[in-house]
Amino acid sequence: MTTQIIYPEPIENAIASIESWLQNWGKSSVLSNYSVSKRSLALLLLQKDPNLWQALAKAPQQQQEIEILLTVAQNQLQYPVDIAIATTRQQQASSLESITIEKTQAANNSVSETLHRLTVNPLTGFAILLVILYFGIYKFVGEFGAGELVDRKVKKYSHQNLDQNEMVLLGNLASIYLGISLNLVGQTHRVIRFDYQSN
Amino acid sequence: MNCHQCHKNCHSDQHKHNKHIWWRRLRKQHSPESTLILDGNIALVGMPNVGKSVLFNRLTGMYVDVSNYPGTTVEVSKGIAKIKEYQIRVIDTPGMYSLVPISEEEQVARNLLLHESLDAVVHVVDAKNLGRMLPLTFQLMEAGLSVILAINMIDEAEQLGLKVQREALQLELDLPVALMSATLNRGIRELKHTIIKYLSSPSANILDNWQMAQ
Numbered sequence: 448m449t450t451q452i453i454y455p456e457p458i459e460n461a462i463a464s465i466e467s468w469l470q471n472w473g474k475s476s477v478l479s480n481y482s483v484s485k486r487s488l489a490l491l492l493l494q495k496d497p498n499l500w501q502a503l504a505k506a507p508q509q510q511q512e513i514e515i516l517l518t519v520a521q522n523q524l525q526y527p528v529d530i531a532i533a534t535t536r537q538q539q540a541s542s543l544e545s546i547t548i549e550k551t552q553a554a555n556n557s558v559s560e561t562l563h564r565l566t567v568n569p570l571t572g573f574a575i576l577l578v579i580l581y582f583g584i585y586k587f588v589g590e591f592g593a594g595e596l597v598d599r600k601v602k603k604y605s606h607q608n609l610d611q612n613e614m615v616l617l618g619n620l621a622s623i624y625l626g627i628s629l630n631l632v633g634q635t636h637r638v639i640r641f642d643y644q645s646n
Numbered sequence: 647m648n649c650h651q652c653h654k655n656c657h658s659d660q661h662k663h664n665k666h667i668w669w670r671r672l673r674k675q676h677s678p679e680s681t682l683i684l685d686g687n688i689a690l691v692g693m694p695n696v697g698k699s700v701l702f703n704r705l706t707g708m709y710v711d712v713s714n715y716p717g718t719t720v721e722v723s724k725g726i727a728k729i730k731e732y733q734i735r736v737i738d739t740p741g742m743y744s745l746v747p748i749s750e751e752e753q754v755a756r757n758l759l760l761h762e763s764l765d766a767v768v769h770v771v772d773a774k775n776l777g778r779m780l781p782l783t784f785q786l787m788e789a790g791l792s793v794i795l796a797i798n799m800i801d802e803a804e805q806l807g808l809k810v811q812r813e814a815l816q817l818e819l820d821l822p823v824a825l826m827s828a829t830l831n832r833g834i835r836e837l838k839h840t841i842i843k844y845l846s847s848p849s850a851n852i853l854d855n856w857q858m859a860q
Contacts (some may be wrong), residue, residue: 452784481760484790487745494746498753529746533781540780547815548776553807 451486454535458493458528461520465489468512477506493517494529583632592628600624686734686845687763691755691786692770693779694741697798699723700828701770702738705838710738722754729838734845737762745785759791766792766844768837773803773810773825783819794822794844796837801827 503510706725740751747753771779816823826833
């Protein structure tokens with residue numbers, strides 16, 4: 448491959464014309480303050496770059512000359528000039544990719560990869576979500592945390608005469624149990640999320 | 647002042663990766679003041695979500711917002727990378743697909759490339775989608791910029807069974823190619839080495855210099 452992409456002939460001709468046009472205008476061109484190559488400027492003009500054309504609008508004569516060159520190139524092409532340029536680049540990129548990327552056996556499916564596939568698939572993903580909601584939230588947090596554990600504490604202290612402060616403390620204890628339960632669920636979620644991100 | 651504009655290395659995240667930072671600081675204190683300063687300007691460019699900002703963090707030690715979705719960087723961040731005795735200004739740019747801008751962020755990155763005086767442009771690409779990224783490399787080369795191709799996420803590509811033939815690619819493109827994984831801190835040292843070689847002898851054959859550095 449060459450270091451320079453060769454575009455279809457009408458585009459190459461237009462590039463050459465614009466390059467020589469830029470050369471002729473020199474410092475008096477409205478585009479002289481751009482520090483990139485003339486070829487690149489020519490291609491940007493052919494792609495109707497809004498900024499360059501805005502700058503050209505300040506000099507109607509220069510704008511008209513470039514418009515003529517663009518129209519000449521466009522008339523010789525089946526597709527719009529910007530599409531033809533993009534297609535040429537993409538073809539070159541794809542061909543370069545095909546010769547520089549070697550496709551080998553993909554790494555063995557790890558546990559995380561399998562989990563990732565299962566969780567992103569709508570069918571299995573929603574089923575897993577429902578299982579987590581039922582067992583993780585309803586059963587574990589609801590029944591076990593808020594039900595079983597809190598009941599146990601309440602039963603333990605139910606025969607005692609508790610004052611207001613002790614009742615508050617008991618309430619807080621129940622909150623702590625719930626917090627621990629929720630935290631456990633949260634940690635599980637974080638592990639799954641990390642696993643997903645690492646993929 | 648925003649966190650990303652601060653030149654102090656105060657973010658805790660970097661300490662994880664700079665195991666010997668206390669030793670570096672000690673060495674820095676004892677090193678002679680008159681270090682060779684290379685007024686190099688490099689810009690990190692590439693499509694959105696390819697890891698430019700992670701690489702910026704790795705090169706400069708400064709923190710800029712990083713996320714797992716495209717379009718996080720909406721303004722230009724500048725920092726200093728200290729590589730050996732050199733100090734290089736690194737510019738992190740918003741993601742761009744082409745030199746012809748569509749969004750305002752692309753416009754910012756494009757203006758920087760077209761108007762700033764840059765010694766090198768590090769084009770960061772995703773190894774998994776090389777074919778989709780290379781058209782921008784071509785455009786940067788056409789613009790006459792000195793391009794270093796940094797192929798990021800090489801670990802993810804390997805997982806998918808994709809192996810990038812670095813030598814073949816750099817021969818085809820005639821520019822230095824570095825393989826790396828910025829999040830894993832893999833290949834960063836080689837990239838730094840490439841940047842230094844590139845900047846210290848701009849008139850010489852860059853590719854030869856790069857190969858000698860290997």
